[in-house]
Amino acid sequence: MNLSQLGRRAGLNAGTVSSLVKGSRVLAVDQLDRITRVLGMPEGYYYEHYIQECIVETVPNWRRIRPFLFRCAELDCLNCIRQSVQLLLDNLTYSPLLFEVAEEFFNTGKSKAAAILYESVAASERRQHSERLAFCQYRLFMLRLGDNQENNLQAAIQFEPFVDRLDELDQLDALRELGNTYKSLQRWDKVDVIAAELGTKAKIQLRLASQPGVKREGYDKKLKRPLFVYLAFSNLLRGGVCDARGAYEEALEYAYKYADLSWVSARDEETLRWVKLFEGWAKANIFVCKLMIGDDNVIAEYAEFIDQDEEEMLIGILNITKAANRFNYNIDVILEKFKPRLIPYLSLQSESVGMYTPQIIDEESTECCYQLAYYYLWNRGHLAGFRYLLAGLEKSDFINNEIRLLSFVRLFEHFREYASFDIQQQYQNLMKKEFGLNEEKGSRVVSSR
Incomplete structure (x- = not known):
């Protein structure tokens, strides 16, 4: 292709293409994307070269860099974002500009790209004791929350000292x-x-x-x-x-x-x-x-209340079962009624329900499994009891809650003699999975013995 053909196919005029090729003009990311498509290369193929020419070898121009960062976020080119930010933050005047981009990423669901920017801005301002530093830590705290409760604890501990600076x-x-x-x-x-x-x-x-x-x-x-x-x-x-x-x-x-x-x-x-x-x-x-x-007169009224409010159903069954285990109430009829609606909460991946966050739903559903398993096993409902026990054991492992996991292990060992061969096999398989995960993490292994 000559320059005219390249320009025509890329939607650029020949003079622009000539200036770009001669190096007298710096590419905009949109122009680079057009040329990349004409050359038959994958999107983002030249981005690392672009960083070299646009940031390293010339004076950075925010009008070019900002669209480039957004394009990297769209294509999930996180390493390019990381490289660009590290180069830009040698000059602290870019810190507020990058913070604004991070906020746009956060508000549009580009969480990974936002986290890179927040981490970088926070690192550049760690000695400034600024409100922006605290707000970056706040955003990072929110972005780090997930299924792993140990990670959630670390995120909370890391963020807590910054609250008063907000x-x-x-x-x-x-x-x-x-x-x-x-x-x-x-x-x-x-x-x-x-x-x-x-x-x-x-x-x-x-x-x-x-x-x-x-x-x-x-x-x-x-x-x-x-x-x-x-x-x-x-x-x-x-x-x-x-x-x-x-x-x-x-x-x-x-x-x-x-x-x-x-x-x-x-x-x-x-x-x-x-x-x-x-x-x-x-x-x-x-x-x-x-x-x-110890007022068992409210059980029926409470059950009717949670029957009408889906947001309170899980915690309601947890509370009723906990009270039944404490005072030896018979709640078989209530549990049978709500059993089909409890099934979604036994899945590994929880979603928020009303004001309850996924983390709270994870913890409540895991504890509910324990209380239900305890109730059924002590009342000779072994099949149902072991079903809730295994579901809770798996979820405890999934959210990395070792204290809760150990409580399921102790409960199983207490009633092991009532477990069928299939139940014992499922239990051993779950414990082998936990054994393997703990070996990878280098942490203490929970034994089934």
């Missing part, structure tokens, strides 16, 4: 996310501290928002939830801590606090939706507290 309103959402994460990990001491801090900060912001001249729109645009939700959620978390510690009377007091939201003056649709949600959660948790105190 904007005061961003702190509310950050504390809410941290509280949820520690709750899914059953780190109740941490949940209690985070929830108390969330409540204190939410009260301050509510007081400021009620002062004359303060525009509520500023809060609504900045926060992910209406402002009152953060105070109510603080009480919800603290009630959960009391429940986990067996302090059910105190948990009941917190439930009554977020049940009564009559002090919320706004009456817009979003506010009313959240008020209704907290009323529902309070009603459910009041049932639970009474159950755990």
